[in-house]
Amino acid sequence: xxxxxxxxxxxxxxxxxxxxxxxxxNVLVIERGNEPYRGQDALPGGFxxxxxxxxxxxxxxxxxxxxxxxxxxxxTVSGIYSAPDRDPRSRVVSVxxxxxxxxxxxxxxxxxxxxxxxxxxxxxxxxxxxxxAAILADAVELARTRLEFTTVAAAFCPSEFTIxxxxxxxxxVWGTSVDPRNFARKVAHTDGFVVPTGGKRAPETGxxxxxxxxxxxxxxxxxxxxxxxxxxxxxELEPAGC
Amino acid sequence: xxxxxxxxxxxxxxxxxxxxxxxxxNVLVIERGNEPYRGQDALPGGFxxxxxxxxxxxxxxxxxxxxxxxxxxxxTVSGIYSAPDRDPRSRVVSVxxxxxxxxxxxxxxxxxxxxxxxxxxxxxxxxxxxxxAAILADAVELARTRLEFTTVAAAFCPSEFTIxxxxxxxxxVWGTSVDPRNFARKVAHTDGFVVPTGGKRAPETGxxxxxxxxxxxxxxxxxxxxxxxxxxxxxELEPAGC
DNA sequence: GCAAAAGTGTTCTTGGTACACCCATGG
DNA sequence: CCATGGGTGTACCAAGAACACTTTTGC
Numbered sequence: 001x002x003x004x005x006x007x008x009x010x011x012x013x014x015x016x017x018x019x020x021x022x023x024x025x026n027v028l029v030i031e032r033g034n035e036p037y038r039g040q041d042a043l044p045g046g047f048x049x050x051x052x053x054x055x056x057x058x059x060x061x062x063x064x065x066x067x068x069x070x071x072x073x074x075x076t077v078s079g080i081y082s083a084p085d086r087d088p089r090s091r092v093v094s095v096x097x098x099x100x101x102x103x104x105x106x107x108x109x110x111x112x113x114x115x116x117x118x119x120x121x122x123x124x125x126x127x128x129x130x131x132x133a134a135i136l137a138d139a140v141e142l143a144r145t146r147l148e149f150t151t152v153a154a155a156f157c158p159s160e161f162t163i164x165x166x167x168x169x170x171x172x173v174w175g176t177s178v179d180p181r182n183f184a185r186k187v188a189h190t191d192g193f194v195v196p197t198g199g200k201r202a203p204e205t206g207x208x209x210x211x212x213x214x215x216x217x218x219x220x221x222x223x224x225x226x227x228x229x230x231x232x233x234x235x236e237l238e239p240a241g242c
Numbered sequence: 243x244x245x246x247x248x249x250x251x252x253x254x255x256x257x258x259x260x261x262x263x264x265x266x267x268n269v270l271v272i273e274r275g276n277e278p279y280r281g282q283d284a285l286p287g288g289f290x291x292x293x294x295x296x297x298x299x300x301x302x303x304x305x306x307x308x309x310x311x312x313x314x315x316x317x318t319v320s321g322i323y324s325a326p327d328r329d330p331r332s333r334v335v336s337v338x339x340x341x342x343x344x345x346x347x348x349x350x351x352x353x354x355x356x357x358x359x360x361x362x363x364x365x366x367x368x369x370x371x372x373x374x375a376a377i378l379a380d381a382v383e384l385a386r387t388r389l390e391f392t393t394v395a396a397a398f399c400p401s402e403f404t405i406x407x408x409x410x411x412x413x414x415v416w417g418t419s420v421d422p423r424n425f426a427r428k429v430a431h432t433d434g435f436v437v438p439t440g441g442k443r444a445p446e447t448g449x450x451x452x453x454x455x456x457x458x459x460x461x462x463x464x465x466x467x468x469x470x471x472x473x474x475x476x477x478e479l480e481p482a483g484c
Numbered sequence: 485g486c487a488a489a490a491g492t493g494t495t496c497t498t499g500g501t502a503c504a505c506c507c508a509t510g511g
Numbered sequence: 512c513c514a515t516g517g518g519t520g521t522a523c524c525a526a527g528a529a530c531a532c533t534t535t536t537g538c
Binding site for chain 1: 517
């Protein structure tokens with residue numbers, strides 16, 4: 001080690017793993033088993049180890065909490081949190097990741113957690129440990145913006161889905177309603193967003209819908225914009241980075 | 243310190259300070275005074291100190307290199323670089339910042355640098371130390387995207403500027419040509435982008451142009467899109483974070 | 485007058501919104 | 512038959528692209 005001791009610090013990755021369950025946006029939270037904030041909910045996360053990149057650390061943590069991984073899943077940095085007092089124990093800088101998953105089976109608890117569960121975002125928002133409420137809010141806002149410019153909405157869906165399922169993702173994540181007819185046309189006219197599987201699926205009542213898989217496209221050009229949100233914490237842009 | 247020693251690491255902030263000089267996009271580089279990469283060009287940067295946030299560290303470094311600061315200047319995270327071997331001396335995770343400045347007087351050298359200077363982005367790109375070429379490329383791409391969705395173009399201009407100056411920023415940063423007539427209309431019709439100062443400025447030859455100051459708006463709605471770049475490293479989005 | 489840059493007006497086209505309407509199924 | 516969700520066609524409108532044309536200066 002060639003640098004000064006007093007400049008050393010810890011880094012963690014924290015994960016905001018989002019999914020749509022029962023028409024609500026849910027996030028995976030763990031119940032903390034240790035002080036501080038013992039017994040309170042928190043986002044899953046852990047220390048970055050010396051030989052791994054942040055992305056690797058995030059994927060490792062994700063694998064510990066859920067059973068998915070690899071191409072199934074969308075994973076990207078959503079923010080960096082560096083307030084010196086954000087962890088009462090010592091200096092910890094956290095890199096937050098947004099993960100988007102289809103409606104998964106129940107999660108498994110990690111090492112320093114009592115239990116893991118899905119919780120509606122609105123319900124847990126107020127009760128999270130550390131600065132995780134802010135991390136979650138930023139991650140959700142990022143997810144909303146990504147729906148506008150990329151094809152990630154499909155990452156919320158299982159491998160086969162209908163246009164109605166996809167529209168439901170937009171409605172739940174944005175918290176708005178989307179015109180079904182214009183939405184269907186928009187998706188169909190965006191090359192590579194979805195590809196038909198040939199199958200159909202009948203709803204409880206009504207005409208069966210064609211089934212689709214994710215297509216190769218990653219960006220939406222032109223984008224699928226929601227109503228202009230009032231100029232608040234302006235959604236900003238960054239290349240994928242690490 | 244309550245956490246394990248072997249998980250400690252160093253963090254730095256690196257700055258990609260961009261400006262437009264002589265119709266080219268320039269970046270501030272320093273000449274390294276120490277090994278490794280002694281004598282080679284690098285982006286300015288330094289260690290994050292125990293009591294400061296990343297933003298504070300970035301502003302401190304910026305003040306050491308240039309004379310500007312505060313509201314004059316646009317400063318935002320552009321990426322995180324965490325490859326374990328990116329610094330041969332020890333584990334260093336770097337948070338990169340994009341800074342946008344008007345054409346400034348000559349920069350001053352920092353502590354561990356021999357000299358600081360402006361260099362055209364294309365010229366230095368290939369010769370930078372560490373992974374700074376990648377950091378610079380990502381920062382430039384972010385700047386290009388920000389021009390589309392925000393009013394930062396004005397941060398490249400001095401306090402008073404013409405529509406032509408502003409258009410020149412777009413042309414230089416994007417590397418394309420922009421229709422002067424449509425551009426002028428677009429800027430004029432975007433509330434709060436620019437406000438006229440009342441003054442005029444005569445070019446070498448031609449009709450004098452009205453002078454403007456930056457307006458209060460930060461986002462461009464609707465955006466000012468360049469030709470759709472081929473779906474490569476898709477420009478992605480994130481909230482400002484820390 | 486001429487060159488050059490500023491600025492206006494107009495046409496064409498693209499793509500979004502709103503909505504009327506038809507389709508296919510279960511009950 | 513009706514209710515319900517899937518899917519098509521079309522009229523309208525906002526905004527970008529292209530470009531003819533006018534304005535205002537220096538030479």
